[in-house]
Amino acid sequence: xxxxxxxxxxxxxxxxxxxxxxxxxxxxxxxxxxxxxxxxxxxxxxxxxxxxxxxxxxxxxxxxxxxxxxxxxxxxxxxxxxxxxxxxxxxxxxxxxxxxxxxxxxxxxxxxxxxxxxxxxxxxxxxxxxxxxxxxxxxxxxxxxxxxxxxxxxxxxxxxxxxxxxxxxxxxxxxxxxxxxxxxxxxxxxxxxxxxxxxxxxxxxxxxxxxxxxxxxxxxxxxxxxxxxxxxxxxxxxxxxxxxxxxxxxxxxxxxxxxxxxxxxxxxxxxxxxxxxxxxxxxxxxxxxxxxxxxxxxxxxxxxxxxxxxxxxxxxxxxx
Amino acid sequence: xxxxxxxxxxxxxxxxxxxxxxxxxxxxxxxxxxxxxxxxxxxxxxxxxxxxxxxxxxxxxxxxxxxxxxxxxxxxxxxxxxxxxxxxxxxxxxxxxxxxxxxxxxxxxxxxxxxxxxxxxxxxxxxxxxxxxxxxxxxxxxxxxxxxxxxxxxxxxxxxxxxxxxxxxxxxxxxxxxxxxxxxxxxxxxxxxxxxxxxxxxxxxxxxxxxxxxxxxxxxxxxxxxxxxxxxxxxxxxxxxxxxxxxxxxxxxxxxxxxxxxxxxxxxxxxxxxxxxxxxxxxxxxxxxxxxxxxxxxxxxxxxxxxxxxxxxxxxxxxxxxxxxxxxxxxxxxxxxxxxxxxxxxxxxxxxxxxxxxxxxxxxxxxxxxxxxxxxxxxxxxxxxxxxxxxxxxxxxxxxxxxxxxxxxxxxxxxxxxxxxxxxxxxxxxxxxxxxxxxxxxxxxxxxxxxxxxxxxxxxxxxxxxxxxxxxxxxxxxxxxxxxxxxxxxxxxxxxxxxxx
Numbered sequence: 019x020x021x022x023x024x025x026x027x028x029x030x031x032x033x034x035x036x037x038x039x040x041x042x043x044x045x046x047x048x049x050x051x052x053x054x055x056x057x058x059x060x061x062x063x064x065x066x067x068x069x070x071x072x073x074x075x076x077x078x079x080x081x082x083x084x085x086x087x088x089x090x091x092x093x094x095x096x097x098x099x100x101x102x103x104x105x106x107x108x109x110x111x112x113x114x115x116x117x118x119x120x121x122x123x124x125x126x127x128x129x130x131x132x133x134x135x136x137x138x139x140x141x142x143x144x145x146x147x148x149x150x151x152x153x154x155x156x157x158x159x160x161x162x163x164x165x166x167x168x169x170x171x172x173x174x175x176x177x178x179x180x181x182x183x184x185x186x187x188x189x190x191x192x193x194x195x196x197x198x199x200x201x202x203x204x205x206x207x208x209x210x211x212x213x214x215x216x217x218x219x220x221x222x223x224x225x226x227x228x229x230x231x232x233x234x235x236x237x238x239x240x241x242x243x244x245x246x247x248x249x250x251x252x253x254x255x256x257x258x259x260x261x262x263x264x265x266x267x268x269x270x271x272x273x274x275x276x277x278x279x280x281x282x283x284x285x286x287x288x289x290x291x292x293x294x295x296x297x298x299x300x301x302x303x304x305x306x307x308x309x310x311x312x313x314x315x316x317x318x319x320x321x322x323x324x325x326x327x328x329x330x331x332x333x334x335x336x337x338x
Numbered sequence: 339x340x341x342x343x344x345x346x347x348x349x350x351x352x353x354x355x356x357x358x359x360x361x362x363x364x365x366x367x368x369x370x371x372x373x374x375x376x377x378x379x380x381x382x383x384x385x386x387x388x389x390x391x392x393x394x395x396x397x398x399x400x401x402x403x404x405x406x407x408x409x410x411x412x413x414x415x416x417x418x419x420x421x422x423x424x425x426x427x428x429x430x431x432x433x434x435x436x437x438x439x440x441x442x443x444x445x446x447x448x449x450x451x452x453x454x455x456x457x458x459x460x461x462x463x464x465x466x467x468x469x470x471x472x473x474x475x476x477x478x479x480x481x482x483x484x485x486x487x488x489x490x491x492x493x494x495x496x497x498x499x500x501x502x503x504x505x506x507x508x509x510x511x512x513x514x515x516x517x518x519x520x521x522x523x524x525x526x527x528x529x530x531x532x533x534x535x536x537x538x539x540x541x542x543x544x545x546x547x548x549x550x551x552x553x554x555x556x557x558x559x560x561x562x563x564x565x566x567x568x569x570x571x572x573x574x575x576x577x578x579x580x581x582x583x584x585x586x587x588x589x590x591x592x593x594x595x596x597x598x599x600x601x602x603x604x605x606x607x608x609x610x611x612x613x614x615x616x617x618x619x620x621x622x623x624x625x626x627x628x629x630x631x632x633x634x635x636x637x638x639x640x641x642x643x644x645x646x647x648x649x650x651x652x653x654x655x656x657x658x659x660x661x662x663x664x665x666x667x668x669x670x671x672x673x674x675x676x677x678x679x680x681x682x683x684x685x686x687x688x689x690x691x692x693x694x695x696x697x698x699x700x701x702x703x704x705x706x707x708x709x710x711x712x713x714x715x716x717x718x719x720x721x722x723x724x725x726x727x728x729x730x731x732x733x734x735x736x737x738x739x740x741x742x743x744x745x746x747x748x749x750x751x752x753x754x755x756x757x758x759x760x761x762x763x764x765x766x767x768x769x770x771x772x773x774x775x776x777x778x779x780x781x782x783x784x785x786x787x788x789x790x791x792x793x794x795x796x797x798x799x800x801x802x803x804x805x806x807x808x809x810x811x812x813x814x815x816x817x818x819x820x821x822x823x824x825x826x827x828x829x830x831x832x833x834x835x836x837x838x839x
Contacts, residue, residue: 022731195706197698204695207686213642214673214681215696215749216664274686 025268025316029283036287036294044297052293058175058244060289061182062087062237064282067260068189069119069230071281074264075193076226077206077273078126078133082118083234083260085144087253090115090238092148095157095248098164104243105167112235118144119231123224133227141257148250157248165246178240185233190278202226207274262309263288266316288312341404343368343532344389344420344501349398351384358384360556361398366501366532371523373535373543373564376553377576377796377829382536385553386503389534390422391415402501421494422503427486431479435489436461438478443496464492469522484515491522502526503534506629508542520546538627540569540833552576569835577796577825585801586777588784592804593618596788597671597757599639601648602660607634608812612648616757616788621779623803624792625828631812632792633676636759639790640673641666653756667696672755674747676762676792682746685735689727690716692734692745697753719748724774747775751782758782759790764798776802796825810834 040047066083073080090111097107122140126133166174193199201222204212209219242248267284269276291312292305344366351359359381366372376382387393389400391410400407402418429438440457443464461474470488478486487507494502504523508516523533523546537543543550544564552559552575559575567575596618603610609631616622626632637643639650641660651657655669666673675681683692690712694701701711716730723744727737734745750758763779764772779802783789793799799806806818808831815831830836 197702197705197707200691200695200698200707203687203691204684207684208681210681211684212695214640214663214675216662216667217695218662218664270686274684 023277023279026277026280026283028319029267029280029287029316033283033287033290036290040294040297044294044299047294047297054175056289056293057179060285061178062241063256063259063263063289064182064285065185065237065240066230066234066256067263067281067285068185068278069226069233070260070264071189071267071269071276071278072193072202072226073133073230074261074269074271075202075206075273075276076223077209078223078226079261079271080119080122080133080137080227080230081257081261082122082137082140082144083230084253084256085141085148086115086118086231086234087238087241087256088249088251089118089144089148090235091242091248091252092152092157092250093235094239094242095160095164098161099157099159101161104161104163107164108236108239111239112232115235115238116228116232119234120224120228122231123227126227127220127223145251152250154250156250160246160248164243166243174243181236181240185236186278186282193278203274205273259288262313266313268316268320270320271317284316340368342366343403344534345401346385346389347399347401349385349388349395349400351388351393351395357556359388359395362553362556362558364551364558364561366534368500368530368532369527370548371527371533371535371546373537373547373550374553375537375540375543375550375572375576380553380576381556382553383505384556386422386505386534386536389415389501389503390420416497419498419500420503421497421499421501422505423487423490423494423507425506427483427490429478429486429489432477434475434477435465435472435481435492436474438489439464439474439493439496442493460496461492464496465489467495467525468492469518469525484511484519487511487519488522491526495526499531501532501534503536505536506538507535508537508539516542538629538833540572540835543572544569569833570830573826573829573833573835577829585798586773586780587621587802588780590619590780590783590804592620593786595651596620596653597639597790598651599648600651602635602638602645602650603648603812604634604638604643604646607631607638607643609634609638611813612638614807614814614817616790618756618786618788619783620804621783621789621791621802623799623806624790624809625794625796625799625806625832626809627832628794630809630832632809633761634812635809636673636675636761636790636792639666639759640671667753667755670754670756671759672696672750672753672757673759674750674761674763676765678743678746682749683734683742686733688731688733689720689725689737689745690730693719693748693752696749700752700754715752716748719744719751723748723778747778755787757788757790759792761792762794763791764793764795796828799823799828800825808832 066087070080070083093114094107094111097110098104102110118140122133122136125131125136169177193202201212201217204215204217205219205222212219238252241252263285264276264281265271266288267276267280269280288309291308292302295305296302342365346362346364348361348363349359350361362381362385364385374382384393388395391412391414394410400410407418436457439461443460458474465472465474468488468491470492472485472488478489481489507519511519527533535547547564549561549563550567550572551561552572554576594617595615598615600613602612612635624632634643638645639660641662645660649657649659652669652671658669660666684695693716694712698707701708701715713730720727720730725741725744727741734742737745764775779789791802800823804820806823806828807814808816808818808828810832811834815834818827
């Protein structure tokens with residue numbers, strides 16, 4: 019059991035160590051207000067990271083999530099302004115995200131363009147298309163029921179938190195207990211063996227991209243309702259945050275290996291480090307540098323372990 | 339008698355204790371075509387690797403033009419004028435013909451300036467000498483297989499090769515393309531180049547070779563002038579071995595028909611008009627040379643490659659057209675592929691998930707995978723197949739090759755197929771595991787499974803099969819019953835030679 023969750027345990031230990039340092043040096047970090055802020059900022063990122071975990075497990079990558087996040091944010095606002103009730107506008111935004119995801123997936127799985135190229139093109143095309151369409155203007159004059167879904171701020175925040183938690187649990191459970199989850203792991207680890215075992219790897223690839231798109235749309239909605247206007251350039255750099263969390267959580271970038279729990283822990287570690295630095299009086303400029311070091315350290319540990327012979331002869335593990 | 343171009347004397351080579359070559363001698367004279375023949379695994383490739391410096395012999399000597407070669411390496415061999423052309427050309431598809439030739443011919447510092455005009459001229463000249471009308475500016479990726487082989491020959495000429503090794507050069511060529519290749523061979527021979535020619539096609543060898551050397555089980559069996567031997571004699575020389583291993587085959591009552599295959603074929607893979615049936619309790623061996631389409635046939639039956647025409651009749655399921663692996667699994671066909679490392683096990687997954695992968699329904703309740711059932715299933719097969727693993731949750735990638743093969747086999751046994759296709763079930767397996775797998779095959783047949791076993795190993799085919807289908811050039815050339823089958827008859831069919839002569 020310890021062996022199976024080695025990465026999850028080491029990331030959890032790192033989080034505990036960081037928390038201990040904070041508790042001693044900057045107890046102000048643990049105020050309710052600060053914790054709530056931290057949670058709310060990171061919930062959307064976590065939801066996108068769930069989808070990214072699937073994509074990376076299936077042996078692909080999606081760097082268009084930041085741009086899809088932006089277009090879904092704007093779409094949610096515009097749908098609401100068209101008079102749709104907020105939940106319907108939200109669902110429509112999710113569908114928009116799923117559609118872009120499905121295009122990514124179809125181009126990767128059926129046209130066989132490498133996913134990094136497909137999603138790079140998608141990232142640039144959506145980002146600049148959106149800039150052209152909105153002329154950089156934010157979505158304003160949102161209907162009254164849009165912000166906080168028309169609920170009280172605290173109720174809406176609780177709902178957001180609950181949604182993210184349920185989604186995380188649902189994906190973790192499904193990856194473990196459903197045949198569909200197995201299909202994702204098998205596709206990412208050895209697509210030809212998966213095909214022989216009666217799985218349709220192309221369909222799996224297409225599906226994980228579509229799911230990621232839908233989740234990105236959902237995350238965009240949860241993020242948009244926090245403010246009374248929606249920026250047209252939301253989600254800049256989101257893809258990097260998300261991929262970093264998945265990789266630090268122990269997923270192999272070559273596919274087939276990783277867990278939702280790992281992603282969750284990776285997310286917490288990387289999400290906490292920035293604000294923690296501020297509380298510890300370290301310049302915020304160090305945030306990115308330290309995050310980079312964490313990512314490198316995590317990947318290097320994998321590579322060194324792979325070379326030390328535990329997975330001798332497994333080329334996939336060497337790239338992890 | 340002139341000094342031989344190449345002389346290998348008493349070459350011995352073992353891999354991990356297994357004797358691949360034992361005191362093999364071979365010589366090549368200027369301007370001759372010397373054929374090298376033998377069954378799969380007779381030691382042809384090892385001998386070629388020693389001559390080209392890819393591996394080092396344990397003992398024996400090699401000399402080129404009378405000069406002993408004490409140390410050999412691919413570079414030294416190239417400098418000595420030895421070049422090899424393989425069945426699959428090893429060219430750079432994204433570079434032009436001229437660049438490919440230049441890379442093989444030019445030498446010097448990496449900072450030297452490239453003379454593009456000279457490269458072009460050289461390519462034109464070498465292609466002309468190889469008898470090839472090719473545009474040197476064309477990308478190699480766009481050339482046909484025989485054109486690519488001509489580029490390989492031009493490369494060899496450019497390196498001033500006087501010893502040319504051709505390993506199955508015609509395996510992927512049509513008859514017309516073979517003819518033009520032979521014209522080039524004749525041209526080279528007239529320039530004094532010595533050619534080592536390896537082929538399974540005896541008719542080609544009688545057409546082109548001056549002398550022939552037969553290898554069997556790592557020994558030189560005979561070297562003779564081509565005019566002194568006929569094809570039947572060559573086949574006899576290639577086989578001539580007693581069944582060495584004892585196979586645990588038990589007589590098992592043959593039951594009703596489990597699978598009937600009618601007119602299957604796929605033009606792109608060269609398989610055509612395959613008809614056969616296999617019954618419950620029967621082991622049908624599929625023999626044939628490498629490239630005869632055995633694996634491709636299995637892939638068509640399993641639905642991996644679409645069939646152009648024809649259908650399957652599976653047990654109670656009636657007549658159907660193979661469409662996908664999922665469909666094949668549903669009707670009870672299992673397929674253990676040849677390359678189990680690449681297509682069989684999922685290295686990152688634990689043994690449990692590997693075994694249940696093709697039949698998750700068996701370990702699920704209401705669509706949910708039950709970890710307890712999965713573990714029980716894994717433990718059952720770990721026990722039955724004697725997989726050596728620290729726990730059922732160990733990653734498949736951490737197991738040894740033989741144990742990975744057993745895990746792949748367990749996955750298909752777990753689907754409880756009525757027809758099991760085994761592609762080279764004991765390739766790369768040590769002797770102990772080999773007889774375990776053979777015994778298991780008998781147990782499965784006894785339990786009513788129909789087994790189709792593809793194998794390149796003739797003793798295995800003869801020892802394990804109730805009936806043998808021999809493939810040649812994409813279709814079944816003939817069936818032999820267990821009683822009438824001999825190595826000679828199988829090889830004769832596999833070589834497209836027929837049984838009568």
